[in-house]
Amino acid sequence: EAGVAQSPRYKIIEKRQSVAFWCNPISGHATLYWYQQILGQGPKLLIQFQNNGVVDDSQLPKDRFSAERLKGVDSTLKIQPAKLEDSAVYLCASSPSGDYSYEQYFGPGTRLTVT
Amino acid sequence: ILNVEQSPQSLHVQEGDSTNFTCSFPSSNFYALHWYRWETAKSPEALFVMTLNGDEKKKGRISATLNTKEGYSYLYIKGSQPEDSATYLCAFRTGGGNKLTFGTGTQLKVEL
Numbered sequence: 001e002a003g004v005a006q007s008p009r010y011k012i013i014e015k016r017q018s019v020a021f022w023c024n025p026i027s028g029h030a031t032l033y034w035y036q037q038i039l040g041q042g043p044k045l046l047i048q049f050q051n052n053g054v055v056d057d058s059q060l061p062k063d064r065f066s067a068e069r070l071k072g073v074d075s076t077l078k079i080q081p082a083k084l085e086d087s088a089v090y091l092c093a094s095s096p097s098g099d100y101s102y103e104q105y106f107g108p109g110t111r112l113t114v115t
Numbered sequence: 116i117l118n119v120e121q122s123p124q125s126l127h128v129q130e131g132d133s134t135n136f137t138c139s140f141p142s143s144n145f146y147a148l149h150w151y152r153w154e155t156a157k158s159p160e161a162l163f164v165m166t167l168n169g170d171e172k173k174k175g176r177i178s179a180t181l182n183t184k185e186g187y188s189y190l191y192i193k194g195s196q197p198e199d200s201a202t203y204l205c206a207f208r209t210g211g212g213n214k215l216t217f218g219t220g221t222q223l224k225v226e227l
Contacts, residue, residue, distance in 0.1 A: 003158060031213065042119070042204060042217030043159075056214060091159070095213065104215065106151075106159040 002026065004107035006092050012113045018080040021110045025074070025094030031055075032069055033104060034077050035091040043091055049075065082114045117141055119207045121218035128195050128225055135191045136221040138205030142186035149206040149215060150179055150190055159204065162190075195225040 005024040013019050025032050031050050035043035046065065047057040052072040060067070064083070069075040079086055089111050093104040120139045128134050140148065147166045153159040163172040168183040176193045192199055202222045206215035 009156075035217075040219065042206075042219045043215075044217070045214055048214065103149075103161055103164060104213075105161070108156065108158045 004092055004094055004105055006107035006110055008110055010111050013082055015084055015114050016081040019082055020076050020078045021090050023075045023092030023107060026105055029094035029096050031095045032075050033093040034067055037089040037091060084114050087112055087114045117216040119216050119218040121205055121221050123221060125222040130225055130227050132195050133193045134195055135189050136203055138188045138218055140186050140207040142184060144209045145183045146210040147208040148181055148188050151204040152201045153204060154201040197225050200225045
């Protein structure tokens with residue numbers, strides 16, 4: 001079974017530029033998550049999708065971050081414009097269902113450096 | 116805001132040493148406690164999901180215990196090997212949702 005795919009793996013941009021990350025979850029997984037992991041901190045949930053609907057985006061900085069999962073499969077996360085403090089690893093995860101699934105499966109992440 | 120704490124922050128051990136880490140979490144509204152291993156440049160890998168007070172889980176040389184009443188979990192590695200070098204993350208889940216709150220992790224380095 002293929003795992004969660006993410007691209008790109010690494011990205012370096014200047015502040016005020018825009019960037020987009022892509023995630024393809026495990027086939028059949030209804031729930032998709034985006035996490036931000038800043039160096040020295042644990043991963044923080046940015047947004048959770050159930051199929052193509054948003055379940056939780058309470059910690060997403062909506063003035064600059066946006067995410068979509070239009071067909072309920074793959075997803076993109078965008079930052080526009082980027083700030084220095086956005087430097088982090090962005091992890092995508094998926095799980096078979098919402099409230100009652102025990103496990104989340106993670107991709108390898110995208111390491112973003114904002115200079 | 117849920118507070119999940121892990122200690123120590125980092126650990127250097129010699130090959131063959133046994134070691135353990137701690138994860139502390141709120142004791143109220145507990146649903147599940149997850150342990151992940153995250154090697155550099157790889158995906159975080161699920162180790163254990165623990166749901167019941169007194170749970171003990173084992174996978175090879177790695178084991179974990181859970182105390183939900185006092186809000187802590189221990190992860191043990193017996194006879195550490197260089198391939199055990201990774202960051203070990205715990206994540207806490209409250210009842211009623213699938214949201215994970217992660218600790219900051221314990222970074223383990225096993226030296227020859």
